Amino acid sequence: TRVAVLISGSGTNMASLIAAGQAADAPYEVVVVVSNVADVAGLDKARAAGVEALAVEHKAFGKDREAHERAIDALLAERKVEVIALAGYMRLLTPWLVRKWAGRMVNIHPSLLPLYPGLNTHARAIEAGDLEAGCTVHIVTEGVDEGPVLGQTRVPILPDDDAETLSERVKAAEHRLYPQTLAAFVAR
Ligand code: GRF
Secondary structure (H helix, E strand, O other), X not given: OEEEEEEOOOOXXXXXXXXXXXXXXXXXXXXXXXXXXXXXXXXXXXXXXXOEEEEOOHHHHOXXXXXXXXXXXXXXXXXXXXXXXXXXXXXXXXXXXXXXXXXXXXXXXXXXXXXXXXXXHHHHHHHOOOOEEEEEEEEOOOOOOOOOEEEEEEEEOOOXXXXXXXXXXXXXXXXXXXXXXXXXXHOO
């Protein structure tokens, strides 16, 4: 299965998806990485791994979010992409893109959804006194961080945690969960 990864930044989850997809028996391959921000570290990481990496800057499209997504979508069509994996893609998607890719687009979110959709998940979990945090891979639907859950990993919240230390623990879990879940999803 030909996968595109959409990013906006460092791309550590993207790198784990690329690496797992390069295994000889992997059921998917990351064929292109697209960032809405130029010059992010994730694009360099993708190229270093031998994967085509493109910036399609949303800034170039002004307020027309759908035009930006149509430009991305055209690039994916040229590359015969079958599944989109969002990995730290920090733009709200238009209904147009979500509908076009319905059932073929997944996302990873750093919380135990349905808890803490949106931003600052770790600070909110600590503030609430939760004993556990985690990450969720889900199918993308029109509601932000909604959609059927495909996989979840729980990690403990330790007494001395701040958002930074908790984020590191969750990230390590994300890097295992996302490739595994994507592999199961494309093989379903
Ligand atoms: C991850 O925490 C992911 O769950 C969230 O954005 C972050 C991306 O991090 N959607 P990275 O760029 O993969 O390191």
